[in-house]
Amino acid sequence: MTEPKTPDLFAGAPCRTPEHWEWQREHRASQWDWHVDGETPKQAATRRKRSRDLCFTCPATARQACRDAHEKRAEETAYTVPGVWGGRLHPDKDKPRDEDPAGYLPFEVDAA
Numbered sequence: 001m002t003e004p005k006t007p008d009l010f011a012g013a014p015c016r017t018p019e020h021w022e023w024q025r026e027h028r029a030s031q032w033d034w035h036v037d038g039e040t041p042k043q044a045a046t047r048r049k050r051s052r053d054l055c056f057t058c059p060a061t062a063r064q065a066c067r068d069a070h071e072k073r074a075e076e077t078a079y080t081v082p083g084v085w086g087g088r089l090h091p092d093k094d095k096p097r098d099e100d101p102a103g104y105l106p107f108e109v110d111a112a
Contacts, residue, residue: 009065014054034082034092048084055087063087 010016015032029036032051036044055063066086074080082092 009062010058013058013062030083032084034084034090048089051084052087052089055084 014020015030020031023031027036031047031054034048036047039047055066058066063086067088070081070085070088070090080090080093082090084090
């Protein structure tokens with residue numbers, strides 16, 4: 001008897017598309033990263049908002065699975081990976097606010 005297959009919660013997610021993989025190769029970073037080399041603060045803020053908006057095109061189960069993955073990694077490593085995870089912003093806590101004005105976007109970060 002075969003085990004039932006676990007569903008892929010991220011099937012169809014924007015982070016799994018060929019377009020994202022091409023962007024990643026071109027920029028040597030993920031568009032969901034907190035920092036991408038060579039960006040101005042305005043470009044970073046625009047990219048983060050676009051990435052956050054893309055997260056909300058995913059089903060709620062995928063967004064929650066992404067958030068859970070971030071929390072699990074933080075628990076296991078005692079390090080919070082900065083970036084956009086499941087539509088939530090996780091700033092780079094190692095960088096003071098005045099050095100990263102793009103890290104504090106003009107829209108609210110999800111509290112929960």
